[in-house]
Every structure is written in structure tokens, then in C-alpha cells.
Amino acid sequence: MQRIGSRDNGLIKRARAICRSPRECRKTRETLLDGPHLVAAALAAGVPLKAVLVADEALASDEIGALAARVSGCCHVVADELMKSISPVNTPTGIVALIDIPVPATPSIDGDLLVLDGIQDAGNVGTILRTAAAAGLRQAILTPGCAQAWSPKVMRAAMGAHFVLSIVDQAMPAAVLDGYRGAIAATLPGEGSRSLFDCDLRGDVAWLFGAEGAGLTPALAARADLRIRIPMAPVVESLNVSSAAAICLFEQRRQRWGGA
Numbered sequence: 001m002q003r004i005g006s007r008d009n010g011l012i013k014r015a016r017a018i019c020r021s022p023r024e025c026r027k028t029r030e031t032l033l034d035g036p037h038l039v040a041a042a043l044a045a046g047v048p049l050k051a052v053l054v055a056d057e058a059l060a061s062d063e064i065g066a067l068a069a070r071v072s073g074c075c076h077v078v079a080d081e082l083m084k085s086i087s088p089v090n091t092p093t094g095i096v097a098l099i100d101i102p103v104p105a106t107p108s109i110d111g112d113l114l115v116l117d118g119i120q121d122a123g124n125v126g127t128i129l130r131t132a133a134a135a136g137l138r139q140a141i142l143t144p145g146c147a148q149a150w151s152p153k154v155m156r157a158a159m160g161a162h163f164v165l166s167i168v169d170q171a172m173p174a175a176v177l178d179g180y181r182g183a184i185a186a187t188l189p190g191e192g193s194r195s196l197f198d199c200d201l202r203g204d205v206a207w208l209f210g211a212e213g214a215g216l217t218p219a220l221a222a223r224a225d226l227r228i229r230i231p232m233a234p235v236v237e238s239l240n241v242s243s244a245a246a247i248c249l250f251e252q253r254r255q256r257w258g259g260a
Contacts, residue, residue, distance in 0.1 A: 001068065001075045004053070007082060011051055015086040015098060022148035026170070029101045031150045032086070035093035036063045041160030042099060043067075049074055051098040055083035058094025067095060088152035101150045104168040105139075109179045111204055112137045112252075117220050118145035118211035119241060125149065126157020127242040128209065133161035135249035137207075140165050141173045143220075145211070177223050180206050186216055186224035187244050193229040201252040209245050 004012060017024045018032050025031050030050070033039050042049060052075040058064045059077065068075050083092045107113060114132045119125050125147045132140060142149050149169040155162055177184060182204025187196075208224060210216030216224075230239065230247055239247070 001054075001072050001077055003077045004082065005079060007085065011053070011076065011098075012078070012082060012086060015053060015096065018098075019086050019088050019152055022151040025101065025148055025150055025152075030098055031101055031155060032088065032152045033097040033099060034088050034095075034152055034156050036061075036067055036095055038155060038160060039067055039095055039097045041163055042097065043070065045160075045163035047099055047163060049097045049099060051076060053078050053083065053086065053096050053098075055080045055092065055094045058083075061094065064095050071097075088156060104171075105166045107139050107141060107166070107168055107173075107176045109176060109181055111139065112182070113176065113180070113204075113206040114140040115173050115177075115206060115208045115220070116140065116142045116146050117208060117216050118143060118214065119209065120145065120147055121212060122147040122151060122153035123157045124212065124240070124242045126154040126159075126161075128245045129154070129158040129165060129167070130161040131242065131246045131249055133158075133164050135253045137249065138165060139167075141168045141171050141176065143172065144170050146170075173220070177206060180204075182206060183226045184208065184224050185226040185228055185248070186210075186221060187230060187248065188216070188221060188224060188227040189229050190227075193227040196228050196230050196248060196251055199226060199228060201255050205252060207245070207248060209241055212241055 015032060018030055033042055049071055052071045054068050054077055057080050114137050147154055149167050184206045186208040208216055208220055
């Protein structure tokens with residue numbers, strides 16, 4: 001393991017820039033994994049780690065020490081103050097790893113599909129990706145205006161979902177939806193909407209979820225041939241988009257698999 005002691009080190013500068021700017025992630029096609037869980041998930045998925053940075057104090061942790069030993073060839077020990085400057089959270093976990101953002105595959109017109117439209121909150125985007133992976137989806141499209149899919153904050157919220165999902169970031173889904181063979185579903189109140197629990201969701205579904213306040217753009221909402229409402233007590237007007245996504249995706253899973 002090598003030691004880095006200067007803030008002016010090239011690797012520290014790259015990590016700091018990626019941590020602070022989603023735009024830098026897009027420019028360099030690199031991102032940071034923060035925390036032992038994400039680093040371990042990347043190793044389990046066979047993702048190559050370009051560099052691993054571990055804080056001095058964190059080496060005393062059995063979990064982080066074991067991870068550092070596994071990747072000793074690309075591992076660098078840094079002072080705790082340096083780790084604070086490159087961590088995406090206020091209380092650093094003690095370990096970050098630099099990886100290349102994978103080249104996205106073309107989404108399939110078969111199988112379930114997640115489409116996120118203009119969702120700006122990194123926590124919401126990451127949570128929905130994690131929920132989708134847990135529900136069994138394997139492909140996702142994020143339109144322009146969404147939080148950057150591979151930013152450290154989104155990856156931290158997704159907790160490894162990126163390694164089981166095929167994600168297309170900053171894309172327009174029209175071409176895929178034009179040829180999509182399943183139902184195109186969106187939670188849209190008003191005339192023509194059906195209760196989620198009355199919908200047959202056992203076939204392939206492209207799920208459309210819109211921005212926290214504005215919802216889906218009109219053009220994308222018009223693509224939905226299955227307009228869904230989530231039955232709620234009248235004292236509540238609406239749900240957070242990540243909560244709505246979880247309810248819909250796991251209702252689909254329940255219909256397919258029951259209690260399995």
C-alpha cells in the first residue's frame with residue numbers, strides 16, 4: 001500500500017473533483033464508491049477498482065482493513081483530514097474507491113423497464129434504483145434533468161444496485177418506448193386511472209416516474225397506456241416518488257411471485 005500525504009496529489013485532486021461535481025463524473029466517466037459496503041459490492045460484481053483510498057484510522061477497522069488487504073495493489077493510505085476533503089458525506093466512512101463508469105447497454109424492448117423523468121434529488125434517484133433492483137428489474141433509463149446516475153451521492157443511496165442494473169443516463173426513452181412490447185404504466189390521478197390493486201401487472205411493464213413536484217412531462221405522461229392511482233387515505237394528498245415507486249414495483253412482484 002502506498003501513502004499519500006499531499007492535497008496536491010493528482011489522485012486526490014481527481015477524487016475531490018468527482019466528489020464535488022456530477023458534471024466531472026460525466027466528463028471523466030469516473031465515479032467514487034463511498035464506504036465498505038459499496039466497495040465490497042463492486043468487488044463481488046467483478047468491477048475493476050482503479051484506486052482505493054483508505055484513511056489512516058480506518059485501517060484499524062476489521063472490515064476496512066480486510067478490504068484494503070484484498071486490493072493492496074491499488075490501495076493508498078491517506079491522512080484523515082485528506083479523506084474528509086474527498087468524501088461525499090460529512091462523516092467519512094474511511095474508504096473510497098475510484099472506478100470507471102461502464103458504457104451503457106441499449107435498453108431492451110422486452111422485460112421490465114424503469115424510466116425516471118427529471119427526478120433531481122440524488123437520494124430519491126438512488127433509493128428508486130435500489131428498490132427496482134430489489135424488485136427484480138434489470139434496466140433503467142434516466143432522462144435529462146435527473147440527478148446524475150453515477151454520482152457518488154446517488155450511488156451511496158442505491159447501495160450497490162448499479163452493479164445489477166443496466167443504466168442509461170441522460171437519455172430520451174422515446175425510441176425504446178416506441179417499440180416496447182409490454183404495458184407502459186404511470187401513476188397519474190384523474191379520469192381513466194385505475195387502482196394499482198386492480199391492475200394486472202404480471203406481464204412486462206415500463207414504469208414511468210416523474211419529478212418530485214412537477215411529475216412526468218406531458219409528452220412522457222401521454223405515452224402511458226396504463227394510468228394508475230395508488231389508493232390512499234383522504235387525509236394524505238400524495239406520496240414521495242420513491243415511496244410510490246416502491247409500492248408499485250413490489251405490487252408487481254407480489255402478483256408474479258406471491259410470497260416467494
